[in-house]
Each structure stands twice: as structure tokens, then as C-alpha cells.
Amino acid sequence: MAGIEPNVVNLQDPAAHYEKLVTELEVKGQAEANNAQLLAGDVELTSPTTNFTDSKLTKLDVHFWSGYTLTSFPDMNRFTTYYFREKGPLPQGVKWGYCYASGTDSTARKWVAAFDSAAGKAYCEAGPTGPVDWNVVEVKLNASGSSCEYVDPILGxxxxxxxxGLQAISTLY
Structure with missing residues (x-):
């Protein structure tokens, strides 16, 4: 089922276009949550993810505790937003995370984000590339709030x- 490509938007004027995009997504997400159009006992989450790094990013891993993906997770070009979609059963909703990296050598870095639609929680971290312990990420996600920001002090x-609402928004810098 994950063979469907996500919608992709190239940001022509990254700073100006992105701020407008995030504002529109927040309004849309809140409206969707207020109207909660749930089909057959499922919830569908849209996850706009933007790459503002200096390079193309490679998907290292995608993990689901609850739910499943409706779209593929391709490598991400810079200055581009990808609209990933996920679906999960009620009441659990969608609980998932991803890891993208700038490469595999010792100077490469990774970005990890995780979301829980039922609890309204988001968690993120960045650091040197390497394996992700999804059990640790889940503990941190459960302890987080609805938004998160992290700056890697080592690699930047x-x-x-x-x-x-039903929008899980993340940005990688």
C-alpha cells in the first residue's frame, strides 16, 4: 500500500513561502480536528515534512507503533515539502516516527521525528547518524508536548x- 508517492511542493522563495505554508497547515489541521471526519473508525493524518538542509536527505527508517503509511517515503530534495499520509484505527490513531540522514559517514547527521495523533504529541531530535532506538523515542514522545524543537550542539x-489537529508538521534544517 505504500507505493503511492506523496504530494511534493518545491519552495521557490523558501523563507516567505514556508511561513505561509505552515500558517495554512495549522489552520487546516485545526479545522480538520474540529470537524473530525473519521471514515470507518479510522483517522487519517497528513505529515508535511520540509527539508531546509544543504543537501538531499536519505530515509534511514520509518517506524509505526499504531497505524500504517498511505504514501512512500522517498529521499527528500532540499527546499522541498513532502506531504506524507498515514492512517490508523480509533481510538489509538496514528503513532509513528521517521529518521532521515545526510549520509552514512562519520560527519553525517540524522533527524528523527515522532508523532502521536491520539495524544496530540510530537517529539524530535537531531545528531550524528546511526541506529535509532524506537523504544527510547517512544518514551520521549510519550513525555513530550504538542511541539518540539531540537538543535544538535555537535553537528548543528x-x-x-x-x-x-490532523497535521503532523516537521522541518529539518
Whole structure:
């Protein structure tokens, strides 16, 4: 089922276009949550993810505790937003995370984000590339709030993540 490509938007004027995009997504996400159009006992989450790094990013891993993906997770070009979609059963909703990286060598860095639609929580981290312990990420996600920002003090990577209604928005810098 994950063979469907996500919608992709190239940001021509990254700073101006992105701020407008996030505002529109927050309004749309809140409206969707208020109207909660749930089909057959499922909830569908849209996860706009933007790559503002200096390079193309490679998907290392995608993990689901609850739910499943409706779209593929391709490598992400810079200055581009990808609209991933996920679906999960009620009442659990969608609880999932991803990891993208700038490469595999010792100077490469990774970005991790995780979301829980039922609890309205988002978690993120950035750091040197390597395996992700999804059990640890889940504990941190459960302890987080609806938004998160993390700056890697060693390699300088930055990530923001927030959940607004049925929109799980993340940005990688």
C-alpha cells in the first residue's frame, strides 16, 4: 500500500513561502480536528515534512507503533515539502516516527521525528547518524508536548516538529 508517492511542493522563495505554508497547515489541521471526519473508525493524518538542509536527505527508517503509511517515503530534495499520509484505527490513531540522514559517514547527521495523533504529541531530535532506538523515542514522545524543537550542539542540525489537529508538521534544517 505504500507505493503511492506523496504530494511534493518545491519552495521557490523558501523563507516567505514556508511561513505561509505552515500558517495554512495549522489552520487546516485545526479545522480538520474540529470537524473530525473519521471514515470507518479510522483517522487519517497528513505529515508535511520540509527539508531546509544543504543537501538531499536519505530515509534511514520509518517506524509505526499504531497505524500504517498511505504514501512512500522517498529521499527528500532540499527546499522541498513532502506531504506524507498515514492512517490508523480509533481510538489509538496514528503513532509513528521517521529518521532521515545526510549520509552514512562519520560527519553525517540524522533527524528523527515522532508523532502521536491520539495524544496530540510530537517529539524530535537531531545528531550524528546511526541506529535509532524506537523504544527510547517512544518514551520521549510519550513525555513530550504538542511541539518540539531540537538543535544538535555537535553537528548543528536543527529540527522542529508539531502536531496540530490532523497535521503532523516537521522541518529539518
Amino acid at each position: 542540525g536543527r529540527i522542529t516538529a508539531k502536531i496540530t
